[in-house]
Amino acid sequence: MYERSVVIHGPFQHRPGVAEIETRWVASIHYHDGQGALSLVFAPDILPFLSQLRERFTSYRLAYVARMTSTYAIRLYELLVQWRDFGERTVELDWLREHFELTDRHRNIREFKRWVLTPAVTQINAHSDLWVEWEQHKRGRVIHALTFRFGTKSGAASNKTSGQFSNAKPKLTRADVERHARPGETWDQAETRLRRVRDAGMAPPP
Known part of the structure; x- marks a missing residue:
């Protein structure tokens, strides 16, 4: 773990003007x-990010990833x-390549689709509680760039076929607005910003 590093993308409330931070996970080890x-x-x-884990961690049932043989399927599912x-x-x-830690592997888009993207999407659709298209x-x-559209397998969603997209926008609830509101924003300001983010096909920063 001492040898591993991570890139954290901004913006950062505590460091205005910084676009991203590359840092090690561990500063020192005491034996x-x-x-x-x-x-x-x-x-x-x-x-600062570890202190937020209790509120912001990603949880899912291990049963949904236990049968996945592709590391990229698990990372995409997360x-x-x-x-x-x-x-x-x-x-x-x-x-996405950076998140998958591909470095110089599968630089050719055909190789990326064959060895990374297609197996990941296939295994998520086959083994998890989600369906996904791209x-x-x-x-x-x-x-x-790639656009992923996805949802929980239920009703009409479970009958979707590859390449067919719905034009419906995902619902933005009051809980969503409260969860992703920025310090100092009014509720109306946060809702307006998040609707613009949603309509652009992006997710808000954690």
């Missing part, structure tokens, strides 16, 4: 002589659970 134990000291830039209230998310392909967006001849 206790003769006790068979060690202590970890988390990096300072990680601490993202979908985080975005569940919105039912749709558009992400840059580079952002479409690609091109800038010129280059695919630069």
